[in-house]
Amino acid sequence: MLRSTPPEPTLFPTFSSALLSTPATILYCRCAYAQVVPTGVKNEVLQKLCDSNASFETVSDLCEMAAHRDPRLQAIASCGSLRIAACYPRAVKGLFQQAGFPLPADTEILNMRTQTAQEIADALLSAEPATAA
Amino acid sequence: MITHTHRPLRVVLYEGNGSIQLPAESRAKVMMALLDKGYTVTRSSFGAPAMPHDERNLLVLGAFEGKAPALEDATGKITIDTCDITGLEPDAIVALVDKSRGEKTMNEPGKWKPWFPVIDYSRCTNCMQCLSFCLFDVYGVSDDNKIQVQNNDNCKTNCPACSRVCPEVAIMFPKYQAGPINGDEINENEAGREKIKVDISSLLGGDIYSALKDRSAAAKSRFSKERSPDKALDERKKCLTKLVGDGFIPADVLASLPSTEEILKKAEIAKARAAAALAAQ
Numbered sequence: 165m166l167r168s169t170p171p172e173p174t175l176f177p178t179f180s181s182a183l184l185s186t187p188a189t190i191l192y193c194r195c196a197y198a199q200v201v202p203t204g205v206k207n208e209v210l211q212k213l214c215d216s217n218a219s220f221e222t223v224s225d226l227c228e229m230a231a232h233r234d235p236r237l238q239a240i241a242s243c244g245s246l247r248i249a250a251c252y253p254r255a256v257k258g259l260f261q262q263a264g265f266p267l268p269a270d271t272e273i274l275n276m277r278t279q280t281a282q283e284i285a286d287a288l289l290s291a292e293p294a295t296a297a
Numbered sequence: 298m299i300t301h302t303h304r305p306l307r308v309v310l311y312e313g314n315g316s317i318q319l320p321a322e323s324r325a326k327v328m329m330a331l332l333d334k335g336y337t338v339t340r341s342s343f344g345a346p347a348m349p350h351d352e353r354n355l356l357v358l359g360a361f362e363g364k365a366p367a368l369e370d371a372t373g374k375i376t377i378d379t380c381d382i383t384g385l386e387p388d389a390i391v392a393l394v395d396k397s398r399g400e401k402t403m404n405e406p407g408k409w410k411p412w413f414p415v416i417d418y419s420r421c422t423n424c425m426q427c428l429s430f431c432l433f434d435v436y437g438v439s440d441d442n443k444i445q446v447q448n449n450d451n452c453k454t455n456c457p458a459c460s461r462v463c464p465e466v467a468i469m470f471p472k473y474q475a476g477p478i479n480g481d482e483i484n485e486n487e488a489g490r491e492k493i494k495v496d497i498s499s500l501l502g503g504d505i506y507s508a509l510k511d512r513s514a515a516a517k518s519r520f521s522k523e524r525s526p527d528k529a530l531d532e533r534k535k536c537l538t539k540l541v542g543d544g545f546i547p548a549d550v551l552a553s554l555p556s557t558e559e560i561l562k563k564a565e566i567a568k569a570r571a572a573a574a575l576a577a578q
Contacts, residue, residue, distance in 0.1 A: 194332040194333065196335065196406040197406045197409065197411050198410050200472050200474065210325055211321070211325045214321045214322075214324040214340070215321040218340075219339070219342045221339050222328060222332055222337060222339070222340070223337045224332050224335045224337055224406065225406070225411060228404055228411045230411070230415075231411045231413060236337070252480030252482075254469065254482065255469050256480075258416065258417050258469055258480065259471065261418065262415050
């Protein structure tokens, strides 16, 4: 059973501003279509994101999206400042480029295949500007 | 694979004003359940950033305590549905999202693996060797004569053979286990090993390997004396059999090879396309 924390009901008109503003977008790739990212790491990174107050975007699998040139990749690539938790930066950049939506040069890509969950979460949630991988 | 899968929904886990925040553990469970089913999810919190608005309909999930608000897109283009998830288990939330998706199809994890080559254009020299090598027409040439991955669906799952013949180690398969094929950084030693493998594989050559840049003139001369369509085909099959035996490519790739006539025809076509593209550079 999901339990709720104490309610803080307020007004709904702020919904769109909460959803749409994007100073530094965080993207998490679940790599759900193949188990090449260690489960423990990807679960822990997601848990740490959920523990934070940050808004973030999650996708089931960037490879799956790139395979059919999903237009959402364009939306992601046009986010401006962007931090991505996925796999090898060379592969992630290649996926976006091959789909026709190259990532901005300053995109920071964190590698869940090689880095620790703590390193990744710290970088994703850092208040500092994104540092390109 | 569903190439043009429907993208009917953008699922938003809304925890901003007007909803009650879920405990972090519950939030993570809900997101994992949706992601592992193939959905993408935005977590929207107080004033923090998320991805910009797009053309998909929104399904907004929130703990609204039975009072999910009726929302309407100001532009009238996007349908916004809201669902109250107060007290629901993750499985029930997934079922709710499935119901909202309706009959529209999408790829589901476990039923299909996104397996296709990704070209690292910072390394690719446009030599066209991959185009010549692949018997399944995965590669093609753009209008400006650049090598491209054009037919993802044709690629044989778990077969990274074309990455081995790339002399620049520029072909990646992100779902592959080992580097540098998986996109890991390349050091000079690794690049050297890859090139040695190319030299070995070129022995099975025939015309499809004629684009190898580093083959010496002496080797060319010796090789040409031995070359015949039948011999080349036989050697290629031997090589592929060895790759299967080594566990490098799946057995079903060998089983799914085109007929002898088709292979020779494809090799001729690929050679001509590669030669035309190279000549146009």
